[in-house]
Amino acid sequence: MRKLFCANWKMNKTLEEGREFINNLYSNLNINSLSEKKEIIIFPNFCLLASLSKLINSKKYNIKLGAQNFFPAFAGAFTGEVSIEILKSVGAEYFLIGHSERRNIIAESQEFIDKKIRFALQNKVKIIYCFGESLEERENNQLEKSIKKQLEIVKEINISNNFYLAYEPVWAIGTGRRAKKNDIVEMIKLVEDMTKGKITSLIYGGSISDENIEELSQIDALCGYLVGSASLDERKFATIIMKG
Numbered sequence: 001m002r003k004l005f006c007a008n009w010k011m012n013k014t015l016e017e018g019r020e021f022i023n024n025l026y027s028n029l030n031i032n033s034l035s036e037k038k039e040i041i042i043f044p045n046f047c048l049l050a051s052l053s054k055l056i057n058s059k060k061y062n063i064k065l066g067a068q069n070f071f072p073a074f075a076g077a078f079t080g081e082v083s084i085e086i087l088k089s090v091g092a093e094y095f096l097i098g099h100s101e102r103r104n105i106i107a108e109s110q111e112f113i114d115k116k117i118r119f120a121l122q123n124k125v126k127i128i129y130c131f132g133e134s135l136e137e138r139e140n141n142q143l144e145k146s147i148k149k150q151l152e153i154v155k156e157i158n159i160s161n162n163f164y165l166a167y168e169p170v171w172a173i174g175t176g177r178r179a180k181k182n183d184i185v186e187m188i189k190l191v192e193d194m195t196k197g198k199i200t201s202l203i204y205g206g207s208i209s210d211e212n213i214e215e216l217s218q219i220d221a222l223c224g225y226l227v228g229s230a231s232l233d234e235r236k237f238a239t240i241i242m243k244g
């Protein structure tokens with residue numbers, strides 16, 4: 001199974017820092033031993049995409065770029081928004097949808113998120129759809145209800161090579177408190193049940209570090225990792241790629 005190693009930089013890194021990171025990441029990675037089954041994807045802020053894309057192409061680095069967000073319309077009067085077409089034109093190949101920071105801080109509703117999923121799939125781009133429960137939901141036996149609501153959309157769409165599902169428990173994001181192996185294995189089973197076998201593998205995200213990646217790599221049904229804080233440090237992210 002091909003594994004995705006996603007670096008979600010969120011609202012971090014200037015252009016110079018981004019360029020330096022990519023050059024350093026390559027010098028920290030033992031490229032010869034890097035399996036072809038590992039795909040490295042960096043999600044920088046929008047402003048860095050064009051320049052990082054040029055750097056990657058000119059140095060022939062085996063790295064893909066992704067966008068942390070987009071607006072679900074082709075073009076038009078949407079002040080401050082950015083379309084998939086524009087993002088593709090500056091090098092984005094993957095698109096994040098449903099990240100809990102957009103759900104909770106920017107107040108994106110499930111309805112709007114579903115619209116984004118449909119729009120992106122119609123436009124035939126690769127998407128990583130993030131879902132996960134809050135601590136309150138987990139502690140109050142609302143986990144299944146919450147996940148079911150977020151996965152309702154999966155029933156109606158065609159699952160192709162363009163669609164990845166990322167389990168990101170909200171309580172594990174940026175907290176240093178990672179989901180345990182059992183929690184992840186149980187979630188994979190639950191998703192398989194809820195989607196009637198449509199989805200059998202997940203990306204995991206939430207406090208992944210160079211120290212806990214080895215344990216995560218033992219979970220066979222994980223098809224990738226979505227890394228936040230640890231992806232800002234090229235040495236840590238290189239270790240995650242090597243060991244994951």
Ligand code: PGA
Binds near residue numbers: 008173175176
């Ligand atoms: P984290 O973030 O690795 O800092 O927990 C993960 C994410 O938000 O995708």
